[in-house]
Amino acid sequence: MVQSLLALTPTLVVIAFFLIGPSNWSRRRTWTRAVTCAFVAAVALRYIVWRLTETVLPYPNDGINFYWVWFIFVVELLAFSEVVLFLILMSRYVDRSAEADRLGRPFFQRRHSDLPTVDVFIPTYNEPLDVLERTIVGTLALDYPRDKLKVYVLDDGRRDWLKTFCEAHGAVHVTRSDNAHAKAGNMNNGLRVSSGDFIAIFDADFVPYRNFLRRTLPFFSDETVGIVQTPQHFFNVDPVQSNLGLENIWPDEQRLFFDEIAPSRDGWDVSFCCGSCSIARRKAIDAIGGFPTESITEDLLTTLSMLNKGYKTRYLNERLSMGLAAENLTGYFVQRERWCQGGIQTLYLHNGPLRGPGLSLFQRIMFLPMSWLVQYLVRFAVLLVPIVYLWLGALPLYFTDVADYVSNQVPVLAAYFLLMLWITPTRYLPVVSSAIGTFAAFRMLPTVISSLVRPFGKPFKVTPKGSGNEESSFDAYTFTWIAGFIAVTATGLVINIVPETARIQGAFSAIAALWSGINVVVLVIASLICFEKPRRLFQAFKLDEPVRVDGTTGRVVSLSLEKAVVAVPTETRFRSPQVKLNLDGFEPIDAELRQATQRRGDISRSGDKRRYYLHLHFDLRGSERDKMIVKLYTGRYSRDVPDIDKVAVSVNLLLRAFGRTRGV
Structure with a gap:
C-alpha cells in the first residue's frame, strides 16, 4: 500500500501543480505559459533520464530483443525532442x-x-x-x-x-x-x-x-x-x-x-x-x-x-x-x-x-519539419509495443516493477495531457485527437519515408474541390491496416488471458493489457473515419434574422445560396408553393416551398418558441446572387465550434460506432 502511494506521488504532484497554477492562470500570459511549459519539460526530462539509466543501459545484449529495446528508446528520444520544441514554441503567444x-x-x-x-x-x-x-x-x-x-x-x-x-x-x-x-x-x-x-x-x-x-x-x-x-x-x-x-x-x-x-x-x-x-x-x-x-x-x-x-x-x-x-x-x-x-x-x-x-x-x-518526421513513427511504435510483447514476449525496456513504471511514465503522460487541455481547451481531447493522428499515420508514414528517399519524386497535385468532387466513399486501404492492428492486438490479449495458451508472464503483462485496451479503443475510433458519410457539398449558415414569406412574418434560421429555412410561430398555409421571400437588402425572391416541418423546443434569440419551419428553394441570378454571396461569405457568419461538449462527443462516437448518428 505504501509503495503504491509512493509510486503515485509524482502523478499527484503533477495534478496538484495544474490545479493550483494553470487552472487559475490566464493561458494567454507569457509568464504563465513559460512556467507551465518549463514544468512539463522538467517532468519529461525526468522520464527520459529514467528510461536511459534504469531501463535501457541495464538491458543485457541478448540478441534481437536488445536492438528492439534501443529502437523503442530512439523513437522516444525523437518524440522527446519534438515535445521539447513544442513546449518552447507554446511558451509564448502573441495576439496582434x-x-x-x-x-x-x-x-x-x-x-x-x-x-x-x-x-x-x-x-x-x-x-x-x-x-x-x-x-x-x-x-x-x-x-x-x-x-x-x-x-x-x-x-x-x-x-x-x-x-x-x-x-x-x-x-x-x-x-x-x-x-x-x-x-x-x-x-x-x-x-x-x-x-x-x-x-x-x-x-x-x-x-x-x-x-x-x-x-x-x-x-x-x-x-x-x-x-x-x-x-x-x-x-x-x-x-x-x-x-x-x-x-x-x-x-x-x-x-x-x-x-x-x-x-x-x-x-x-x-x-x-x-x-x-x-x-x-x-x-x-x-x-x-x-x-x-x-x-x-x-x-x-x-x-x-x-x-x-x-x-x-x-x-x-x-x-x-x-x-x-x-x-x-x-x-x-x-x-x-x-x-x-x-x-x-x-x-x-x-x-x-x-x-x-x-x-x-x-x-x-x-x-x-520535426512534426512530419516524428509523429507518425511514434504512433506506429505505440501500436507495435504491446503487440510485440503479447506475441513474442519481447519487452520494450528493462522492466523492474509496476510501481517504478507508474512513478515515471504516468506523470509525463498526465503532464502532457493536462497541458494540452489547458493551453488548447477547445481544440483537443486526448483519445479523439490520438485517434485522428493514428488514422492519418497509415498513409502518412509511407509518404514521410518516400519523401526522405526521393524528396522530389512526386509532382504538385491539386486538392480536389467543388461540386464535381465525388470520390470513393470508403477508405479500404486505411481500414485494412486498422482492422489488422485491432485483430492482432485483441487476439494477443485473448491468447494471453487463457493460461494454456499464454505466451507471457510477469508484472509487465498488466501494463501491456491496459496499453492494448487503449490502443483498441483508439483504433476503433480511427476506423470510423474510413467510412464516408453522405455529405452536402455546400452547407447553409445558421442565423436568426427577420424575414417575410408572402404576408407571413418569421425568422430565417438557415440560409445558403439556394435554400432558406424560415421559422414561423404558427402553422401557415399558402395558396401556392410559389411564394415571395422578402429578405432585408434584397429584391423579393421567387421561392418554392418544398416542405414544412414541425419541431418542438426551439427558441429564437428573442425568446419566442419557433415550432414550424418552411423549407424554401430559390434560384438567384446575376447581381442578386452576387449580393447573396457577399452577405453569406464575407464576414457576417461562421461555422465555428466555440467549445467542445465532451459528453456530446462521447455519445456521438458511441452511436457512430453502431452505425447511427444523432443530430447536433
Missing part, C-alpha cells in the same frame, strides 16, 4: 489585434492618393464555377478603393467560360501557354502582368472578408515585414468531423494549428506563410526572385527565402476569410501528403532551414 488597431488608424488616415495599390491573385486550375464565383465576387467586394485594387484570376485551366465570367464582373483573367511549376509558376506569371505594391493571395475556394485589407495592410508600415498571414477557416465540415458524426461539436482538424500553434510561432518570430489568406509585399517577392518553384509548398519556401533576405512574416489571428476544407478523404490526404513532402523537401534546398543564409540557429531548428 490591438497592434492592427493601433497601426490601422494612421495608415488609413492618409490621403486617398497615398494608399498603396493591391493586386489579388486567385490561382485556379480545375475548380468549377460554383467554387470560383464566391472567391471572385468576394474579392471584388473588399473594402478598399476600387482604383487601388485589381483582382487577377490566374487560370491554368485556360477556360473560356471563366474568361467570360471575369469580364462580366470586372476581374482580370490571366492565362499562360503551359503549366510549368504548377501554382508557383502560375503566380509568377501573375507577377509579370501586374504591378500592385502588395499581393493578396486566395486559393480558388477561399473568400476574403470585406475588411481583410484594412486589418492586414497596416502591418506593412514596418518595412521589414514581407508577409502577413491570417488563419484559414472553413464553411463546410471536413471529412474527419463528418465521418465521426461530430459535425457541430468537434472543431475542424486545422484549428489547433491556426488558432494555437501559429500565434505561438509568431511570438518567436518564426511564423510562416500558408499560401492562401495571406498578403505579401511585392518588393520582398522581387527580392527573392519571385515565388520559389523548387518545392511543391511554395508558401513555406517563400517565408524561408524572405528570411534569407531579412524580411519576416507576421500572423494576425483573426477570422478574415472562409474556404472549403477538404471535402472527402481523397482530398484530405492529397493535401496533407503535399504539405508533408514539401516540408521535407526544404531539408534538401539551398534556401531551406539547413543551408539557407541569414537564418539564426533558433530559426533553423524551428523550421525543421
